[in-house]
Amino acid sequence: MSDSLPPCPACSCAYTYELGALLVCPECANEWAPAAADDTGDAVIRDAVGNVLADGDTVTVIKSLKVKGSPTGIKAGTKVRNIRLVNGVGDHDIDCKVDGIGPMQLKSSVVKKA
Numbered sequence: 273m274s275d276s277l278p279p280c281p282a283c284s285c286a287y288t289y290e291l292g293a294l295l296v297c298p299e300c301a302n303e304w305a306p307a308a309a310d311d312t313g314d315a316v317i318r319d320a321v322g323n324v325l326a327d328g329d330t331v332t333v334i335k336s337l338k339v340k341g342s343p344t345g346i347k348a349g350t351k352v353r354n355i356r357l358v359n360g361v362g363d364h365d366i367d368c369k370v371d372g373i374g375p376m377q378l379k380s381s382v383v384k385k386a
């Protein structure tokens with residue numbers, strides 16, 4: 273189907289094939305997970321415009337957010353420093369501390385890398 277599959281890392285056989293998420297070698301029956309594809313999306317958290325975010329990044333909140341217990345909430349344009357990415361906690365995937373508000377979690381879809 274595709275001739276771009278990598279050869280078997282164990283025996284260099286070129287006739288590898290895909291089996292679900294794994295690659296399989298017909299020669300030595302080796303099974304392995306292929307090297308991360310470019311755009312799997314799973315492990316990568318992107319901001320509202322598609323920049324890949326990383327721990328320690330500074331981001332800008334792009335829209336005003338209501339925050340429970342805060343009369344002002346977070347205003348659009350608020351800078352948030354030193355974010356920490358958290359995976360799979362609802363759709364809040366950024367753990368951070370917002371000046372004047374305190375520790376909280378944000379959605380990557382409402383921030384832009386600064």
Ligand SMILES: [Zn+2]
Nearest residue numbers: 280283297300
């Ligand atoms: Zn093999």
